[in-house]
Amino acid sequence: MALVQLDLPDPMALRGRWAALAAVRAAAGSGERCRALGALWHYDDGHGSWADLHHLDEGRAVLLGQDRNDSETYYAEAADFFEERETDLLAGAPDWWERPVRRARDEELFLGFVYGFDGSVWQRAEYELDDGFASVRLPPLSDERIREGVLALASHTGASHTAEAGLSGPSEESVDALIAADAEVDPALVTRVVPVGWDTQAGAAAARAFLAG
Template identity: 70%
Template sequence: MALVQLDLPEPMSLRGRWAALAAVQAAAGHGERCRALWPLWHYDDGHGSWADLHHLDDGRAVLLGQDRNDSETYYAEASDFFEEKETDLLAGAPEWWEPPVRRVRDAELFLGFVYGFDGSAWYRADYELDDGFTSLGLPVLAATLTRGKIVATVQRLPDSEGGRPAYEAIDELIAAAGEADAGLVAAVAPSAGWDAEAGAAAARAFLTA
């Protein structure tokens, strides 16, 4: 069965935005929601929807996850649990997609989508259902989405008083591509509830490759 090609950014082009978001989440005390544990980059929205990017050899990668509300694809155990028809998310996929999928299944998590990057392009299995990827709204896919998520995180701080961080400070943190120090993180939200050192450490974790 032929795979469907996707229009998504190359994996390493996401590092600056993913690292910036991880820095802000960690500084705000939610480091578990966005982090790098090489070769894995993780994101979740705090409400049960998530995505993991697994970096593999030769520039390949697997991006997989689930939107807990809008994924209409049910793979493996999820099909039995929800008593829904199974969507084979690995139909036609090469064998190297399977280890990250196995890791998720071993963790007893359900999958809505599995995308593979072969070093030049992204692909998924051929199905018509909504797999939840779009509704998940992975913030790191675009600078505007990343900025919006960072602003929302800062505005939820107890002493933020609804203030918005300057986009210039956010863009500098993104441009650092993981090479962040506490000063860059502090500039985004100089707040009493803000741990800039933790944020910088979270960003630098994305430099391992």
């Protein structure tokens, strides 16, 4: 069965944005929702929707996850649990897609989408159902999404801190500088974005974790 080609950025083009969000979340004390674990980059929205990017050898990668509410594709255990028809997310896929999928299943995570990057293009199995990827709204897909997420988190979560310090929240320029650092982040860059009192050392460390693996 033929695979469907997708229009998504090169995996490494996501690093600066993913690391920027991870920096702010870690500084806020919620770093488990956006982080790098070696060659695995994780994001979740705190409500059951998630995406993991696994970097493999030879520039290959696998992006997989699920939208808790909108994924209409049910793979393996999910099909049995929800008593829905199974969508084979690995139909026509090469063998190297299987290891990240197996890891997710071992962790008892349901899958709604599995995308593979072969070093030049992204692909997925062929199906007509909505797999929920668009609904996850993975922030690192665009600078705009990262700006929205970081500004909302830093301004709203730390509203009391910013008010006490006489600040209105981070500027877009400071967020863009955090993104442009491409994970080469120091505490000073994080300080320009987050409210007073947040852990900028933890934020910088979380961002720099994206340089490993």
